[in-house]
Amino acid sequence: MDQVNSSNSLTIAIVGFGNFGQFLAKAFVQAGHRVIGHSRTNYEAIARQLGCGFETSADALMDLHNPDIVVLSTSILSTEEVLRRFPTAKLRSCLVVDVLSVKVYARELMLRYAPEEADILATHPMFGPESGRGSWRGLPFVFERTRVRQHERCEAFLSxxxxxxxxxxxMPCQEHDHYAASTQFITHTTGRMLAELKIASTPINTRGFEALLAVVETTVRDSFDLYYGLYRFNPNAKQELEKMQRALEQVRAQLEAYDRKCREAEARSA
Amino acid sequence: MDQVNSSNSLTIAIVGFGNFGQFLAKAFVQAGHRVIGHSRTNYEAIARQLGCGFETSADALMDLHNPDIVVLSTSILSTEEVLRRFPTAKLRSCLVVDVLSVKVYARELMLRYAPEEADILATHPMFGPESGRGSWRGLPFVFERTRVRQHERCEAFLSxxxxxxxxxxxMPCQEHDHYAASTQFITHTTGRMLAELKIASTPINTRGFEALLAVVETTVRDSFDLYYGLYRFNPNAKQELEKMQRALEQVRAQLEAYDRKCREAEARSA
Incomplete structure (x- = not known):
């Protein structure tokens, strides 16, 4: 992009170079930054296509490229293990950023594993390769400046x-998780319930039903690991699941109570 | 409309002149037909505004206006009672049409109460004053020619x-009810479950969650009587409700089983 000159250019390491990591890499490269992917799986060819470097060794990643920013684009389930085997002392001069869908847990991991000198930014880009395919306009990017001393670097990333x-x-991580449980987790659970029901298009779909079909399609495209991550590492999720079950029971109880009332009235008037 | 001349003009009685009956009346008048509303509630002023006649007496409706077509736009719950107190012998020369959201039940009522000489058309316009506010383009209109001998009159109505x-x-009524249970009833139940949960907009809605909010809004705008009608008079609905509860339990069981598996693996590797 024209407005970025080399002096503003950051070196960004992306730890975890799956679907989402690659999706971020493309945007970072387009913004004029130097990007190096890292994963134990060798994605070198894909990285080259995207205009990125690539390292399978975390030591090489840190020693050879000296990144300004290290983005954890790992799955919720694998993040702790990745950090445990990472040469975290080498993060000392970095801004460590996560992009996990749960935030209190991600923040705790970064605070526990990153050295005290490292800056920490907790983020949740609430979109992915599908929903962000055309444009990112209006898509929510949630973040908490967990520990930021080098503000310019953090702002360059946010920009x-x-x-x-x-x-x-x-938004504080805790607030994110509170909202996410009552929105994202409920959406995933509704989608998975309807997928379990095997709802399918018919010749007589209403618009509401078509909206539900779209929710199912988006939900099942995400991995079960992601869904499980939302459940396990968002402290509010379990309660929301119980509430959903109770709400469905409540709807059924309303129908049954109304049914009894109507039938009694009918019997009296017959 | 220009293309309709008086010789094609039908006299259409609308029995039940609530929200939906008025919505239909407007379209029938615009298509160049003579419309007379009927309800025990006096909607004469509204009818006049819409360019319709109005009768609170069913006998007057039939004797004074001699309609070609009688449209039952009653609620599912009230239709049988309306037919029971209707001078049904006077339907002899009519096409009797219903617009109920359940079709096997509506067909049975019309076959039972209308005289053998009357034609019968079972329909379900799958939209309402809200979804059909701007245009009816592409909106599904399901119908079964239950007993049609005067084809031209029926075609004029369908047109x-x-x-x-x-x-x-x-589509046969039975097929409609089969599809409707696995689409419309599931949509209503999902909407009512989420309404019971009190889901609400947050600063971090995903697009999927916004789709669910829209489903809730549409669902709760319909009456509980309609929802109960779908439940009671669609023979497949009860089973779909049970399936939804089982599906949600299944999703929870999957999460819990996966949780046990992950925690055991973590305990072993610790």
Whole structure:
């Protein structure tokens, strides 16, 4: 992009170079930054196509490239293990950023494993390769400046999302998890319940039903690991699941009570 | 409308002149037909505004206006009672049409109460004053020619919906109810479950969650009587409700089984 000159260019390491890591890499490269992917799986060819470097060794990643920013784009389930085997002492001069869908847990891991000198930014880009395929305009990017001393570097990172049109929402991790349980987790659970029911298009779909079909399609495209991560590592999720079960029982109880009332009235008037 | 001349003009009685009956009346008048509303509640002023006649007496409706077509736009719950107190012998020369959201039950009522000489058309316009506010283009209109001998009259009625752009779907009542239970009833139940949960917009809605909010809004706008009608008079609905509860239990069981597996693996590797 024209407005980025080499002096503003950051070196960004992406730890975890799956679908989402690659999706971020593309945007970072387009914003004029130097990007190096890292994964134990060799994604070198894909990285080259995206205009990134690649390292399978975390030591090489840190020693050879000296990144300004290290983005953890690992799955919720694998993040702790990745951090445990990472040469975390080498993160000393970095801004460590996560992009996990649960935030209190991710923040705890970063605070536990990153050295005290490292800056920490907890983020949740609430979109992915599918929903962010065309444009990122209006898509929510939630973040908490967990521990930021080098503000300019952090702002340069945030501006990548701002300049692509995301709606940046600064919010404590705890608040994120509270909202996410009552929105994202409920959406995933509804989608998985309806997928379990095997709902399918018919010749007589209503618009509401078509909206549900779209929710199912989006939900099942995400991995069960992600869903399990939302359940296990969002402290509010378990309760939301119980509430959903109770709500469905409640709807059924309302129908049955009304049914008894109507039938009694009918019997009296017959 | 220009293309309708008085010789094609039908006299259509609308029995039940609530929200939906008025919505239909407007379209019938616009198509160039003579419309008379009927309800025990006096809606004469509204009818006049819509360009319709109005009768609170069913005998007057039939004797004074001699309608070609009688449309039952009553609620599912009240239809049998309305037919029971209707001078049904006077339907002899009519096409009797219902617009109920359950079809096997509606067909049975019409076959039971209308005289053998009357024609019967079972329909389900799958939209309402809200979803059909702007245009009816592409909106599904399901129908079964239950007993039609005067084909031209029936076609003239169907063409009102065809000319407004509805997608006409001819389908046996049984097939309609089968599909409707696995689409419309599931949509209503999902909407009511989520309404019971009190889901609400947050600063971090995903698109999937916004789709669910829209489903809730549409669902709760319909009456509980309609929802109960779908439950009671669609023979497949009860089973679908049980399946939804089992599906949600299944999702929870999957999470709990996966949780045990993960925690055991973690304990072993610790």
């Amino acid at each position: 990548i999302f701002r300049e692509r049109g995301c709606t940046l929402i600064e | 009102i919906f065809r000319e407004r752009g509805c997608t006409l779907i001819e």
